[in-house]
Amino acid sequence: MEAIVCEGLTKKQKQLTTLKEVSFSIPENTIVGVVGRNGAGKTTLLKILAGLWRASAGNVHVLGENPFNSLYVSTNTIYISNEMVLPNSLSLSVLLTEAGRFYPRWNDDLARRLVEYFGFRGNDLYTQLSTGKKIHLMQLLDCLPAVRSQYLMSQLQEWIRQCAMIFTELY
Incomplete structure (x- = not known):
C-alpha cells in the first residue's frame, strides 16, 4: 500500500504557483527526505500532506485519505514547524502524556527512554530548554507518532544509536 500519493498536485498562492503538477508516491514503511533549494516548495508540500493547507488542484492521499481536515490523517501523522511553539506552562512529562492521548500509535515507553x-x-518546562534541546524535543515529537511498524522502529533506534556515537566522538 502507498502511504502517500500525489497526482498533478498544484498549489497557487495569490499570483505565485509554489507547486506545479507534482506527482509521486511513497510506499508504507519507507523513510524519505525532502531536499531542495529555498523556495522550491518543500514546506508547502509538507503542509498539504499534513492537511494544514488545501491543494489548489490535483489529488493528494495520505494513508488513503485526502489529508485536508482529516482527523484520521491528523492522528496518524505530525508536522513539526520551526515556527511551532509549545505551551510555556506544560512540563515535558505532561507534553508526552498529552501526545500519547492524541496519537493512537504513540509509543510512550520509547518516548520516555x-x-x-x-x-x-520530565519536570523541565519548554521555555527552560536551550534552542538545541527544543530542536531535539521537536524531532522526538515528530518521529514517534509516525512509527507504524517494527521495522521502522528498529530503523529509528539504529539512527538514534548512530547519532549517539557521532555525538560521543565529537564531544
Whole structure:
C-alpha cells in the first residue's frame, strides 16, 4: 500500500504557483527526505500532506485519505514547524502524556527512554530548554507518532544509536 500519493498536485498562492503538477508516491514503511533549494516548495508540500493547507488542484492521499481536515490523517501523522511553539506552562512529562492521548500509535515507553537519553528532565518546562534541546524535543515529537511498524522502529533506534556515537566522538 502507498502511504502517500500525489497526482498533478498544484498549489497557487495569490499570483505565485509554489507547486506545479507534482506527482509521486511513497510506499508504507519507507523513510524519505525532502531536499531542495529555498523556495522550491518543500514546506508547502509538507503542509498539504499534513492537511494544514488545501491543494489548489490535483489529488493528494495520505494513508488513503485526502489529508485536508482529516482527523484520521491528523492522528496518524505530525508536522513539526520551526515556527511551532509549545505551551510555556506544560512540563515535558505532561507534553508526552498529552501526545500519547492524541496519537493512537504513540509509543510512550520509547518516548520516555528518548527523553532520558537526550538528557531531558520530565519536570523541565519548554521555555527552560536551550534552542538545541527544543530542536531535539521537536524531532522526538515528530518521529514517534509516525512509527507504524517494527521495522521502522528498529530503523529509528539504529539512527538514534548512530547519532549517539557521532555525538560521543565529537564531544
